[in-house]
Amino acid sequence: MADGESKETLLATCEHCEATVAGIVEGSYQRYIDEPGYSFRWSLLSCPSCQSPILVSQDDEDARYMDKPGEVWSKPTRLYPSLSDRQLGFAVPGPIRAAFAEARACYNEAKAYTACAIMCRKVLEGVCESHGASKGTLAQRLKQLSDSGQLDKRLFEWTDAMRLVGNEAAHDVSIRVSREDASDLLDLAEAVAEYLYTIKEKFESFSKRRSGKPSGTP
DSSP, rough: OOHHHHHHOOEEEEETHHHEEEEEEEEEEEEEOOSSOEEEEEEEEEETTTOOOEEEEEEEEGGGGGGGGGTTTTOOOOESSOOOOOOOOOOHHHHHHHHHHHHHHHHHTTTOOOHHHHHHHHHHHHHHHTOOSSSHHHHHHHHHHHHHSSSOHHHHHHHHHHHHHHHHHOOOTTTOOOOHHHHHHHHHHHHHOOOIIHHHHHHHHHHHHHHTSSSTTT
């Protein structure tokens, strides 16, 4: 690489920073197979903020549908630090945590992205159940939570979008959920569950501590 030439970057999650960063590619190894869908690329990244190492993999699975082997790399999948132990907080009810863990296993281990979408929909089923909305279709139950104020407008939009993809995955045999959509669904499922249970619990504890302090106490 010539002096002054910028290095390639790939988006990945830095565990230390707890954020998605434009990781700097410090080195990579590629294994090409002529048939699309079987080429792989492994890259060692450094976090631009804390310099922590991140190892990611990519394949050209999507190139299978474009007949361009090795030219269309997938969204990076983090291999190190491992994502396999990432779980929801214990404030989240057990059945919801179990459904989310299975969704992650479908994505990370089985590469079963349609199954991942269905399990993310099951997370929503658990959210409705734990909030007392147990009758009607999933759409009706989410609307009940929205009308009662248990889901704000943004969360309702997220959960309804997740429901639609999950419905398609569960009921339409021709639907193939992409890796990118499955990844986004996992992020949304995690955000919804953590917000409704972990963050809510932390805020209630914070508010309770603050309300016990005399007025004007720093």
